[in-house]
Structure formats: C-alpha cells, structure tokens
Amino acid sequence: GAVVSQHPSRVICKSGTSVKIECRSLDFQATTMFWYRQFPKQSLMLMATSNEGSKATYEQGVEKDKFLINHASLTLSTLTVTSAHPEDSSFYICSAKKASGGLLETQYFGPGTRLLVL
Amino acid sequence: EDQVTQSPEALRLQEGESSSLNCSYTVSGLRGLFWYRQDPGKGPEFLFTLYSAGEEKEKERLKATLTKKESFLHITAPKPEDSATYLCAVREGQTSGSRLTFGEGTQLTVNP
Numbered sequence: 001g002a003v004v005s006q007h008p009s010r011v012i013c014k015s016g017t018s019v020k021i022e023c024r025s026l027d028f029q030a031t032t033m034f035w036y037r038q039f040p041k042q043s044l045m046l047m048a049t050s051n052e053g054s055k056a057t058y059e060q061g062v063e064k065d066k067f068l069i070n071h072a073s074l075t076l077s078t079l080t081v082t083s084a085h086p087e088d089s090s091f092y093i094c095s096a097k098k099a100s101g102g103l104l105e106t107q108y109f110g111p112g113t114r115l116l117v118l
Numbered sequence: 119e120d121q122v123t124q125s126p127e128a129l130r131l132q133e134g135e136s137s138s139l140n141c142s143y144t145v146s147g148l149r150g151l152f153w154y155r156q157d158p159g160k161g162p163e164f165l166f167t168l169y170s171a172g173e174e175k176e177k178e179r180l181k182a183t184l185t186k187k188e189s190f191l192h193i194t195a196p197k198p199e200d201s202a203t204y205l206c207a208v209r210e211g212q213t214s215g216s217r218l219t220f221g222e223g224t225q226l227t228v229n230p
Contacts, residue, residue, distance in 0.1 A: 002164075004161075006161075034217070034218075042222070043205065043220045043221060043222045043223050044162070044205070044220045045220075046217055046218070046219075049217065091159075093161045093162070095161075106152065106164055106167055107152075107164075107218060108164060109154070109161035109162045109163070109164070110161050111160055111161045112159070112160060112161045114159070
C-alpha cells in the first residue's frame with residue numbers, strides 16, 4: 001500500500017496565530033512531498049514541493065515566509081501557516097512520492113486538513 | 119504552459135447508465151496522465167496512471183484510455199457509490215520532483 005496521513009484533520013484558529021500541519025507517509029519513505037491548497041468547488045493548486053533535507057520549492061505567488069515547509073525526515077513534512085488570516089482558510093492536502101520509485105512514480109495523497117481562520 | 123481541461127463539469131447519471139468523462143491536455147513532454155477520485159472533504163484517491171498513447175487500464179467499472187491529446191474515463195454500469203469528483207492531472211518534465219497540473223474535475227452523481 002501507499003498510505004499518507006495528515007494531522008490535524010481540521011483546525012480552527014484565531015487570526016494572527018500560527019498553525020502547523022503534519023504530513024506523514026506511513027508505509028513508505030518519501031524523498032519528495034507536495035503541498036496543495038484547494039478552495040471550495042475548485043481543483044488542487046500546488047503550493048510547494050518539499051524535498052527531504054533541502055529547502056522547499058515554492059510555486060509562483062506563494063509566500064515562502066508565510067507558508068513554512070520542513071521536510072526533516074523521509075516520512076514527515078510539515079506546513080506551518082504563520083500569522084494566519086481569514087483568507088488562508090482552505091483545504092490543505094499533501095502528497096508523497098515513494099523514494100524507491102523512479103521518475104514516473106505516482107503521488108499518493110493524504111486526507112487533507114481543513115483550516116478555518118476566524 | 120501546461121493546460122488540463124476536463125468536461126463536462128458535472129454529470130448526472132442513472133444507475134446502470136454508462137458514460138465517459140473527458141480530459142484534454144496540452145503539455146510538452148508528457149510523463150504521465152493520472153486519474154484520481156475525490157470524495158467531499160477528502161484527499162484524492164489514486165485510480166490510474168497512463169504513460170503513452172493507446173494505453174488502457176481498467177479497474178472494476180472504470181476504464182481509462184489515452185491518446186496524444188486527451189484521455190477518457192469510461193464508467194460502465196455505474197452505481198451510486200461511484201458518485202464523486204474525478205480529477206485528471208498531467209506531469210511533464212524529467213526530474214523526480216516533477217509537478218502535477220490538475221484539471222478542474224468532473225463532479226459525477228449517480229442516482230439510484
């Protein structure tokens with residue numbers, strides 16, 4: 001199998017606070033993880049690509065100082081939304097690729113984290 | 119720039135009524151076309167990967183096909199539990215971190 005978990009599944013926070021979301025690959029090692037954001041009735045938008053042991057690569061328009069990504073091990077990547085504001089409210093989804101896979105390896109997705117900023 | 123267009127946006131079927139979903143793409147150097155199923159409030163669930171024109175893959179009532187410009191997801195005799203949003207994504211590039219570009223999805227509803 002290829003199971004990816006996320007924690008928490010949902011979080012409500014006050015404006016100005018920071019929120020950390022964890023993404024774990026449970027039964028495989030992942031050198032590359034991806035973070036997406038999905039607004040209601042819209043498709044997934046890639047925010048950043050996270051590589052184990054190196055800096056994340058952010059998509060154009062995504063503030064790297066606001067969305068901090070850490071990929072400290074082959075099974076864990078974290079996304080921290082700093083100084084969250086109501087417009088950051090969204091569904092955040094991570095995905096992971098198996099380290100053993102080649103260039104054509106599939107991305108497996110986590111269940112998502114619903115963030116609501118009040 | 120990679121583009122992925124899915125049609126229709128929404129599709130309502132009666133149980134047992136077969137149909138097809140379309141995914142048209144423009145990408146230089148396709149390195150895989152992916153189909154995912156997404157239920158409300160959940161992450162995408164992997165269905166198929168297609169790599170070259172003419173390739174077909176099947177899983178239960180679903181069959182995915184690929185040409186040089188589009189992919190079809192055929193649903194044969196659907197059941198209500200097939201109701202979900204079906205997402206198509208393409209990958210281009212030759213690095214292990216190659217990104218996926220997603221279409222907007224087709225929301226399928228199968229009525230009993």
